[in-house]
Amino acid sequence: MTHPLFAKHEDTLKHALAAIETRGYWSPFAEMPSPRVYGETSNAEGEAAFKAHLHRTFELDQPATGETVGAEVSPYGFALDVQYPKASADTLIPAAVAAQDAWRRAGREAWIGVSLEILARLNRASFEIAYSVMHTTGQAFMMAFQAGGPHAQDRALEAIAYAWHELRRVPTEAHWEKPQGKNPPLAMKKHYAIAPRGIGLVLGCCTFPTWNGYPGLFADLATGNAVIVKPHPGAILPLAITVRIAREVLREAGFDPNVATLLATAPNDGPLVQALAVRPEIKLIDFTGSTQNGTWLERNAHQAYVFTEKAGVNQIVIDSVDDLKAAVRNIAFSLALYSGQMCTAPQNIYVPRDGIRTSEGHLSFDDVAQALASAVQKLVADPARAVEVLGAIQNEGVARRIDEARSLGRVLADSVALEHPAFPGARIRTPLLVQLDASSDLATARSEWFGPVSFVIATDSTSHSLELASSIAREHGALTLSVYSTDEAVIDAAHEAAIQGRVALSINLTGGVFVNQSAAFSDFHGTGGNPAANAALTDSAFVANRFRVVQSRVHVAPTNSATPAGQTA
Structure with a gap:
């Protein structure tokens, strides 16, 4: 039976699949902060929602130590003074492991449907996220709205589309027969199960926390993996809002919300991140940041598939x-x-x-x-x-x-x-x-x-x-x-x-397209072929290794074998 959230968003998914085939322009998310599209009061409400986060503790009902952490300062000259529930790997990892089982059993249509519903709600929160991106990264408002909101959502949808493209290629079952000349054919009934890799770790950056963070986050969720999101200490709020929305959707859909959790940290958290990254439970890592840190992950986190975007000389x-x-x-x-x-x-x-x-x-x-x-x-x-x-x-x-x-x-x-x-x-x-x-x-x-x-x-x-x-x-x-x-x-x-x-x-760029812009569904951001990045946003290679296929098979009677009258094969 089709999952209701999959059915709800199936049309969007079909358009996204067509877009990654044709590589032309398409987006379901309006990139301009138009009142006609987002609502007459959406800008004011989004700014108010952002300001409501300041000087208080961010509410997030997930396993925590009871302490808080947070030291974000806006590049525009003021402290955000947002405190986040402090968590540890020793609490988040067991919570993610416990949540993973039911999430895995739900199957691919549930993973895709829930992911698409999270994305739809993130789009409705685009103004709140925009102000949060602006005052953690220093982006001007228009860029923060576009890159932090609709363009990041485009990249997330692109990852979901590639995930579905790969998942749907694997049938749930098949009948196999091999002819044996005059003898009855050999026949097997085969079942194929999607086995997610395990827990994903998304390590956010301080300049584009959503645009760079969403591809890995949604590639993990859409392939059945639980995810721990670890933002950069200087840009926690945009990803905290994201995780809170994801948890709301997961809970409403009947899943343990610990499929998605937030690990907020204080500045100078390198040792903590390194210790977490090599935990045996962490099977997927998505990283954006410095060459030094990205290379360390590639060389040391051998238990995980590591996807990095590092520094480069353009x-x-x-x-x-x-x-x-x-x-x-x-x-x-x-x-x-x-x-x-x-x-x-x-x-x-x-x-x-x-x-x-x-x-x-x-x-x-x-x-x-x-x-x-x-x-x-x-x-x-x-x-x-x-x-x-x-x-x-x-x-x-x-x-x-x-x-x-x-x-x-x-x-x-x-x-x-x-x-x-x-x-x-x-x-x-x-x-x-x-x-x-x-x-x-x-x-x-x-x-x-x-x-x-x-x-x-x-x-x-x-x-x-x-x-x-x-x-x-x-x-x-x-x-x-x-x-x-x-x-x-x-x-x-x-x-x-x-x-x-x-x-x-x-x-020969001379008009309104600039070399530092990258369009989802058309441009491959990074090739994965030089030291600046070992992965592209987004292609099949970015999602295909986030799950494996486990088959089972049983010997059955061949379909063309003779059977006594009144009996079935």
Whole structure:
């Protein structure tokens, strides 16, 4: 019998399955905070719901120690002062193990249906989540609404669709017959059971807690696994709201809500996370964060399947352009968007030291470098408008990195502090653009400088630029590569460089699409083929190893064997 929640959301699931086949644009979730779509009072109610969390204990009825934990500070200049029930691995893991059994027995339609219902309710809470994302990550409100809400929900639905795509390929039973010549055929009746891996651990990041956290969370739930969600200590609230909604749906559907639990922690929780990650009960880990921590998980959590998205050095190659102004405007926006704190934001911009061809003639390296710097400075010239693009710096470490990077080369566009008209204490910095040379500064170019730090790097030629871009992606990791060229041979070479570096390629972006944007159902976020990530969001490989198939078989009479009259085979 079809689970009622599966039936309720089956149409959405069918559309999602079609979207991952065609890879065209589709989304069931409105990305603009329109009162017409979400309700006239939805924004005010969402902001009020966010503010109601401040300066109090977050209510979450799950196993806890009786103590609380929480030290989130908004990058916009105030303490959230939200306290979360403190839990331990020794209480959450047994609770998850106990909840797992009935959840496993419920079967795939229940897993998918419940997951889709959780997602529908998260969409209704998009404004509450948006303000929570804004004031934990520093994203400006529009980005926090889109990336933290509908776009994150798209990625979750994509993971659910891939899970169902894989689960439905396994029949529940089959009749098997093998001919034996003149003798009766051999016949077996076979049953196939989906066996979830076990407990999943989702380790959230401080910049995109929902967008990066939802794929693993929903891939686990949709394949029958219980999940422990461990947010970054600086961005707990968005995932706490998520877990609370998930638990509500699970309880209403008749399941133990401990299928989904929250492990909120204090800052400097590295030892706790490492101890939890190697527990034998943890069978799946999804991690977004630093290379150091991600690599540690890959090398040490051998009992689990580990899916990581780590640091990378994203790059742009400029060979030739038709419209330099359009190109540098597009690049400047990519550098400034959320102050370069996106995992897809470009860092290295390669320009041949002999200059480039344009529709207006030859331009020198200095001409191109200055055009880039001027485009950045023009974009952030009006502070009131700039803050809505820049957002705020998530942590002081990023601000210190800007200061360190100033000494690396000639400053083309300096980073300055801006004042936010609504949040005087906001930590806001404009992008820093520094000139380097590939002949002497490769060590700097090969390292990630997370945040609003970018380099315009002189190379020997476009071929040299592509060689650097490919090798750095292959050896050090990258999620994006962007190329500007009017030469088809160069574009062909760029395709090959991207394949060799296992990195997603964008070509001649000059309009409203930017290299650091990734669309669910169409773009594969990460290839899983270089050190920046060992998994893609989202493909079949992201979900297929989250469950196994256990078969049983019994010998039966063949279907074509003779039977006495009045009897059945």
